[in-house]
Amino acid sequence: MTPVQSVVDSTLAALADPTRRGVIDLLRERPMRAGELAAAARMSGPAMSRHLRVLRAGKLIAESHPDNDARQRIYRLRPEPFAALQAWLEEVQQFWAGQLEGFKAFAEAEHPGS
Numbered sequence: 001m002t003p004v005q006s007v008v009d010s011t012l013a014a015l016a017d018p019t020r021r022g023v024i025d026l027l028r029e030r031p032m033r034a035g036e037l038a039a040a041a042r043m044s045g046p047a048m049s050r051h052l053r054v055l056r057a058g059k060l061i062a063e064s065h066p067d068n069d070a071r072q073r074i075y076r077l078r079p080e081p082f083a084a085l086q087a088w089l090e091e092v093q094q095f096w097a098g099q100l101e102g103f104k105a106f107a108e109a110e111h112p113g114s
Contacts, residue, residue, distance in 0.1 A: 007059075007084040014058030019043070020051050024077065027061065031076035 001009070015021055019041060026032060026040050038048035052075060055061045060081050063073045 007081050008088045010058040011060060011081040011085045014054050014060050017051070017054070020055055023048075023051055023055060024060065027075060027077045031064075031074050033072060033074055037075065 015024070022041055023037055026037055032040075034048055034052060035045065037052070038045050041048060052061065052063075055075075056063065058081065059078055061075050062078050063075050066072050066074065
């Protein structure tokens, strides 16, 4: 498995859960604290913590601490895994576009003028 495949695999695994996709959508708006994410998702802090752990392990999000309070964690999206996923999706799309072009050429050769 190539490093890119590994990134795509971990990204897809982390995004398999609808709650984690919701967290990604929230973080697209702006960086947020765990408590803000939990409140927005209407779930407990410990439950959100488990989802954030998976997203961190998949390297989809990063955490930082404000200068004035090391206990607070602010989460933000990391662009790298999304770029790798987008590149893979573009490769898949190009494959299917080529397959469809081939099918179209075959169909037109079998039924000219259709």
